[in-house]
Amino acid sequence: MAKDLSPKNILVTGGCGFIGSNFVHYVVKNHPETHVTVLDALTYAGNIENIAGLPEDRVEFVHGNICDADLLDKIVPGHDAIVHYAAESHNDNSIADPEPFLRTNVEGTYRLLEAARKYDVRYHHISTDEVYGDLALDDPARFTEETPYHPSSPYSSTKAASDLLVRAWVRTFGVQATISNCSNNYGPYQHVEKFIPRQITNILTGVRPKLYGDGLNVRDWIHTDDHSSAVWTILTRGRIGETYLIGADGERNNLTVLRDILEMMGKDPDDFDWVKDRPGHDRRYAIDSTKLRTELGWTPEHTDFREGLEHTIRWYEENRAWWEPVKAKTEARYKAQGQ
Numbered sequence: 001m002a003k004d005l006s007p008k009n010i011l012v013t014g015g016c017g018f019i020g021s022n023f024v025h026y027v028v029k030n031h032p033e034t035h036v037t038v039l040d041a042l043t044y045a046g047n048i049e050n051i052a053g054l055p056e057d058r059v060e061f062v063h064g065n066i067c068d069a070d071l072l073d074k075i076v077p078g079h080d081a082i083v084h085y086a087a088e089s090h091n092d093n094s095i096a097d098p099e100p101f102l103r104t105n106v107e108g109t110y111r112l113l114e115a116a117r118k119y120d121v122r123y124h125h126i127s128t129d130e131v132y133g134d135l136a137l138d139d140p141a142r143f144t145e146e147t148p149y150h151p152s153s154p155y156s157s158t159k160a161a162s163d164l165l166v167r168a169w170v171r172t173f174g175v176q177a178t179i180s181n182c183s184n185n186y187g188p189y190q191h192v193e194k195f196i197p198r199q200i201t202n203i204l205t206g207v208r209p210k211l212y213g214d215g216l217n218v219r220d221w222i223h224t225d226d227h228s229s230a231v232w233t234i235l236t237r238g239r240i241g242e243t244y245l246i247g248a249d250g251e252r253n254n255l256t257v258l259r260d261i262l263e264m265m266g267k268d269p270d271d272f273d274w275v276k277d278r279p280g281h282d283r284r285y286a287i288d289s290t291k292l293r294t295e296l297g298w299t300p301e302h303t304d305f306r307e308g309l310e311h312t313i314r315w316y317e318e319n320r321a322w323w324e325p326v327k328a329k330t331e332a333r334y335k336a337q338g339q
């Protein structure tokens, strides 16, 4: 049964990454009664700057790895919830080298579940719609909580594995856990390896944007602030053992998104390169978030995608010092892959 939680002290893993740091900002802004401990290994994708300037009495940073059981023994007790964002998150990287994905996404989740079990701490698991595989472009269906798992990439298969671990720990050990599977996020602090920031920062550095395959793959975009409000809703009011899908009805193909970016940045709509497709590239994701909306009353606020995209472009224009140090290295990696 649902037991509402009023968390006073939460542990956010991956709180220096894109979505995790936006969640930390969201909690600081909207829930003054809640203290946050961020646990982050600061991999290539983590940046301490993402949580810089937040009040020290509200946010504590611990530099460490979620696979480190001794560290978890030290820091988990005293928290009333773990919100688990930390992951290796990029599909292309998982194709080039799957191993870190198995370590962090599978073993790391196992370690956190064991800590949640040992110290009887509520656990919320952040996952992805990619666990469901993909849909055809002309399929009227969308993913629901009942859709069978059918992941395509090393990344999504490790996320699927981690979801299944959570379900087993709920059923077998009675861990008080919930799971959410969200669609593609956009917004500030997203690493320049990902589609939208890559194209914006390419244009800002005089590089032509790169589109995979035929450009018709569809992603279901949601602003990261809406993801944060949904996670808070599930953490505080979700039913234990349940899965909730998070989405904001934002289906768009990649070509349309890229042309929006080009237009908003004053470029010609054809000023981009077609590049080699991603192996196993999922065709379309689409989320039906009826359960979350009807059962818990959540609704997204940022439903104007073009407005959200404009803000995101401005953010990258105004925060060059945040992304410039990693841009050349990221593009060199893509170039080596022919993308």
Ligand code: NAD
Binding pocket: 013, 014, 015, 016, 017, 018, 019, 020, 039, 040, 041, 042, 043, 044, 045, 046, 047, 064, 065, 066, 067, 084, 085, 086, 087, 088, 089, 090, 104, 108, 126, 127, 128, 129, 159, 181, 182, 183, 184, 185, 186, 191
């Ligand atoms: P990200 O790559 O931007 O950030 C990941 C963070 O985790 C980084 O700060 C990194 O340093 C940290 N981390 C990695 N390995 C770690 C380890 N072993 N121990 C401790 N910290 C570690 O990822 P993101 O895009 O913000 O995604 C966050 C979560 O949301 C992931 O679980 C991802 O699967 C899920 N998700 C992402 C999206 C999306 O559109 N990006 C959509 C749905 C779900």
Ligand code: DAU
Binding pocket: 089, 090, 091, 092, 127, 128, 129, 130, 182, 183, 184, 185, 193, 194, 195, 196, 198, 210, 211, 212, 213, 217, 218, 219, 254, 278, 285
């Ligand atoms: O659906 C949720 C998932 O969304 C999350 O689980 C992942 O962590 C997150 O990275 C994201 O996965 P995608 O693979 O959909 O995101 P990415 O930004 O890598 O790519 C989005 C789409 O754009 C995809 O169809 C591939 C395409 N693409 C990507 C890049 C980097 C391009 O056409 N050109 C590019 O340069």
